[in-house]
Amino acid sequence: MIYNTSSNNISSDTVSNNTVSNNTVSNNTVSNNTVSKVAKSKTNSTLLLANNIIKTFRNGEQETFVLKGINLTIPQGKMIALQGASGSGKSTLLNILGLLMRPTSGELMLLDHSLTNLSDAELSNYRNRHLGFVFQYHNLLPDFTALENVAFPAAATRGRLTADIKKRALLLLDKVGLSDRSNFLASQLSGGQKQRVAIARSLINNPKLVFADEPTGNLDQDSAKQVMNLLRDINQTDNTTFLISTHDNSVAANCDDIVRIIDGKIADV
């Protein structure tokens, strides 16, 4: 995973150079271990590329810069932690990278396709096909069973809850250790179980990249450990990339790389 702290506008070429250069990394205080991870990432294909992302929010006459030129490359198969204090722009960055929010300026590329000029419907389609989401408060649909929750993103897009979607949903529930709870309503599950169902749901469309926003933030220690082990397992077995926003250093320590955001800029690892 390559990052850039510059708030200056940079061209794609610069980003490209950064991607392959150790220079940027070596300018920062990184351990040898981190450098080796970065070096290893060079062999991975680029999944998501953010180029000079700026996000401002306007409140009347006042314009607040939340992201001040983020350059980021996320390679395939990594598990990356995103850390930062409250108000640092961490959630905003996660929302922009997850195509839930448009940047004020800058460019995003997913699987070598520019997403800058896509319509809302096209972005929805990208989210559905290539991205997964796990939220802090699991956000399951309470009136649906665990199986239906997992199957939901695929069934809604295809228009029907087909047998093959059900089969995959069951497979994912099995993977997260909840196959025996498939017919339980979401409201009948414990917090940890709900989060595991949410992880299974995020994987239903076989996404390339899963965004997890404080996935263990609302769980007890045991459940948090289970969830992190599960994410790591999925990362290693399916080569699914994770970008995990977390305040928890133990969660971050379990990731391949850590991106820290301070005041709207990427700081160091």
Added chain:
Amino acid sequence: MPFSLLVAWRYITANSLQTLLLVLGVSLSVVVFVFITALINGLSIFLTQETTSKIAHIELEPANKIARVLTNDNRFVAQPVSTLQRKQIRNWQQVIEIAGSTPGVSVISPIVDGNAFLVRGEATQPIAIQGVEPSKVDAITNISSYIIKGTAELTTGGLIIGADLADELGLFVGTPVLLKSERGAERLLSITGIFRVGLSSLDQRVGFLSINVARPLFDLPDGITSLGLKLDDPADAPAIAKVLQNSTQLKSTPWQEKNKSLQNATDAQGRTGNFIQGFTLLAIIISISSALLLSTYRRRAEIGIMRATGISRQFVATVFIFQGIFIGALGAFLGAAAGYQLCVKLASITKADGSSMLPIAPSEGGYMLVIILTIVGAALAAVLPARAASAVDPVEAIQQ
């Protein structure tokens, strides 16, 4: 089953009490719609039947003489029309054949009618005489069913009069009375029957006698003054009247033309009913729309999650439209069934004379119309909530 349908069904069954109340609210509006429609249609049918059962559905009379303007050497010349000529239908048997072969015509009654005075001692009262064939005394007005004294049988010297006229002149069955026609002829007749139809125009002014007695009184040895026709369906009168006018060249008047006030009254009732029906539908739309709108706010986080996982706005909107349709359909069918039962119950309540207390027509409740309108209305009512739901910003909704 489309997944959006499943989701919509799950949503409306998830909060069964709220859905039940909503469906009951819609049903109640549908019951009101059905009741009003059945009552207005029933009233219209009742009034029409009351009227058409007592009068000819089509009257064929000699055409009015109209002065025609002809051109002669580039000058307009008014053609003189004789007013001395008696208006009568001479070839009435031929007309009966034509009318009889016209589809929709059920009964034809030749009539010799005219004005006369009924003289009893020094008292005199005007009377409109209807000379009809004795076998067809009930053909146009079912006089037999309204006879309160005597008989409806038309004998050679018999006269049937209305009860109000009988009261005026103090006449009873068997009382001899002198009839002086407008042509100056006189005949001593005997009251054989007294009827009370309930229409003062008939009860006070009309008398029936045999057509053979009427002929010399009105100086019509061969012809008749008019033909009264009954139809299978009185509503067809304007169309059939037009056909008969063309085929007989007689003046052909449907009953609606002679009862415009009735038509106006039923039209006014219909318009009033339309207003009530419109407001009822509006109430349905508002109740469904407001309930679904509340639901979109309650489910904002869920909708946000759907949108975050890439589910399209269209899917979200469809779920809410389907919810509206479900609620509308359930309410419509339930309300239509309840409305029908209510109308049947009300129609079965009778007065002392056995007639219905309310002129309600349970079969005319506009069931198909209200079901379609309610479902369409419910779908339209769901548009606003559906738009609101589909516009939910996933970021804001998830952060709630």
